[in-house]
Every structure is written in structure tokens, then in C-alpha cells.
Amino acid sequence: MHVSIVGSGYVGTTVAACFADMGHEVVNVDIDEDIVDAINAGESPIHEPGLAPLIDEHAGSRLRATTDYGEIVDTDLTMLCLPTPQHEDGSLDLGPMRAASESLGEALADADDAATGAHEDANPGTDSHLVVVKSTVLPGTTEDVVGPLVAEAGGMTVGDDLDLAMNPEFLRMGTAVSDFLDPDKVVVGATSEDAAATLRALYAPILDQDGTEYVETDVRSAELIKYANNAFLASKVSLVNELGNIAKSYGADAYEVLDAVGLDDRISERFMRSGLGWGGSCFPKDVNALRAGARDQGYEPGLLDAVVAVNDGQPDRLVSLLANHVDIEGARITVLGLSFKPHTDDIRKSRSLLVIDRLRERGVDVVAHDPVAIENVREYYAERNGGSADSATDVETGSLTFEESVAEALAGVDGAVLATDWPEYDDLPVETMNQRILVDGRRIDVDRDRLDAYDGLTW
């Protein structure tokens, strides 16, 4: 099939490369020329295991990228993989979805004009264009916002020459390629049988796999399934963290406790790791969007409010724990791990950034290390501080510097906190630390005998 994917970020790039690998002809459309150039040069614009080889293999043949929306016209369907960030109040920001929907409609209208009156679509057997929302959006967005915007800009009619579907994505950063190619489930909400059939054909190469469920439902349910999934997982981690905080207060070990609890197959042992809590580009904004959406619907989501409150408290607990071991005012402390989880350079809503802020507010000079995310963090602080990446000039707070090697990051420091459980931290070169103190927010596999003091957030 010929597939166009609008938005080539973490999801759009992964999905495009995977569809190309499945045998489809794919074009990525993005407004960011650097991303487009990288893909066309056969390079991955992001750090994601397994992605670079796929782009290298398919770029220039089954995979292309462009800034030109006109290229969607000759494709069987257009999948929207645009950001759906949150407003300051936590509610869903549909700005990028609206802008892209209008651009898409305009491109389809231009093609219609060019095709001497009748819109020629590549979709075999139909003369309508299928728009599939893959971004995470609240119920109603596909049918009440995206559809009407594309239709108006394109001079089209939903159900006639415009078809809609919603196909949420469940991949995780760090394992995105394998999650996409070997998913637990594919969820599709389509507005017509033609749209449903096109999506079945699109996913056919992976549907024969054992263990992949194909769920067909209505569009609003498909939209809500994505939020319910993330809300459930975020709640599980917050519950585990609450139980972990209680375990520590009793001098019990949360990992021993929860490993045993997870043996109950109604609960499962997965997603039971207590510690610094959840970050990333999805859980924080999606839980907030669902809370705001529920309130709009007249429902008070008290449980989800508490889920966020527990999560928000964990970075402060980590810093308090460190203060039990180190006189932190004026201390030099290493923060190990900056990405929101291992095996990705994604730092969006990373707990590490909150820990760094809390430490610096208390006058700590922070030395930060990460195997792949340092550049992104430099850019983040440069943007926040109006140009100064290391911001060592900040007089109110401690400084922030970056070290490329773990050994250099630990040399001469008064203690370290572990924020992201990269495997690189399993065998820490602690000998050169001024004080061999480690406060662990993720329960890594470290040789505690080589440390003067080791403390865990919930154990």
C-alpha cells in the first residue's frame, strides 16, 4: 500500500520505517527540514534501538520524507502522528492537530483542482481519501475536530470523499520498533467498512503473529482505549510507589513485597518497579488530558488526581533522602541518567530534570551524566535559560555541568543520585568519589559493598 505519515517524530518515524519494512511504500511529511533531511540521508533523527538500520535499509526506496503535503495525494491513506501536548492547565492542546488537518485538506483540495475536477485517489475501489488519527486524542477529536477541518479545507464530505479512522499507538520509547512490529494489540476505530478494510490490509503482515489481538471498535472507544491504557499503567506505578513509600517507612523492602504481590496473576509482575516515578512524553500529559477531559464531562477524577500527586512527590523524597546522608548545601552531586527511561534520548518530563532543579534550588552543584541524552538536556536548559546551556553563572542556585563519561562524572563528588536505570550504571567506578554515597531512585544492580552508603527510595 502507499501510506503517508504526517508528523515524523518518535512515533511517526518509527511507524514509517516499520511500515516500509512490512513492504508498504511510505512517505513521511514533516515541517522540520532537519528530520526530513536525516531520513532521506538514511539516518535516524532519534536514538531508538533498531530504528537506524531500518531507515538505512529503506530510505530512498520504500521510505521517503518531505516537507511537501502535496505528496500525500497519491497515497491510499494518511496517518496523523502529530504531537498532542498539554496546555498549562493540563488540558489537551490540539493546535498541531488542527494545523496539520488544515494543511492536509488544502493539499487534497489542490490535487482535486489539478485533476480536472474529479479527485483521483490512489485508494483502490473507492474515490475517497482515508485519514487515520494515530496521535493520542480525547474521544470526539477525530470525528468532531480533525474530520471537519480536513473536510472544510479540502472541500470534501466525510462519508463521501473523505473517510476517517482512529488507530492509537501503544509503542514504548526504547523498545519502539519491536513493540510496533510485535504488538499485544492493534486497535482500530473506523467510520466505514472501507476504512476498516484498508486498515486490516495495512496491518495484515503483522496480524498473523501469535499473540497479536486485532480490536475493531467505534472511533470514540478507540480514542479512549489509549487514555485508559496509559491511565491504568501510570496508576499502577503510582500505587507501587505509594506502597513502596509505606514499605520504607516500616523498614520493609518494596521490591521483595511487590515481587511477591506480582505472583498473583490478576496483578502481574510487570510495571511494578517503584522509585522516582513516571515521566516521558505520554503518561504525564495523557493522565492530565484525561483528568481535564473528565472534568469537562462533569466527572471528578479523584483517583487520577491522587495518582499524579504521588508521582509529583517522588523527586522531593529522593532529594530528602540524599540530605540524610550528605550536607547538601554547597555539595557537588552527580545525577546519573537524564532520559526519562533507559535506551532513549527522550528527556520529555524526565524525573531527572526535576531532581536537578530541586538539588540546584538547595545550592547543590550538579554534575550530570547520561549515555545519550546530554545534548538534549543542554538544549533544554539553553532554551529555558535564554541561551546558557551550563548556566554555571546562576547565582541563586547551584551550577550544572555535564560529563560524557561516568568516571569523570563521579570523580571528586560528595555523592550521587541514580535517576535513570541505564545498564551502564551497573558497575559504577565509585573509587574516585569524594564520598561513596549513592541514593538510588531506580533500584539498579550495583555492588553495594564498594559504597560507603547506599540508600533506595522505597527499600
Ligand SMILES: NC(=O)c1ccc[n+]([C@@H]2O[C@H](COP(=O)([O-])OP(=O)(O)OC[C@H]3O[C@@H](n4cnc5c(N)ncnc54)[C@H](O)[C@@H]3O)[C@@H](O)[C@H]2O)c1
Ligand atoms: N512517544 C511515544 O512513545 C508515543 C507512543 C504512543 C503514542 N504517542 C502519541 O503520538 C503522538 C506523536 O508523539 P511523538 O512522541 O511522536 O511526537 P513528537 O513531538 O516526537 O513528533 C511530532 C512531529 O510532528 C511534527 N509536526 C508538528 N506540527 C506539524 C505539522 N503541522 N505538519 C507536519 N508535521 C508537524 C514535528 O516536527 C515532529 O517531528 C502524540 O499524540 C503522542 O501522545 C506517543
Ligand SMILES: O=c1ccn([C@@H]2O[C@H](COP(=O)(O)OP(=O)(O)O[C@H]3O[C@H](CO)[C@@H](O)[C@H](O)[C@H]3O)[C@@H](O)[C@H]2O)c(=O)[nH]1
Ligand atoms: O514499573 C515501572 C514501569 C515504568 N516506570 C516509569 O514509567 C515511565 C513510562 O515508562 P514506559 O511505559 O516504559 O515508557 P513510555 O515510552 O512512556 O510508554 C508509555 O507511554 C506510551 C505513549 O503513550 C505508550 O504508547 C506505552 O504503551 C506506555 O507504556 C518511565 O518514566 C518509567 O521509568 C516506572 O517507574 N516503573
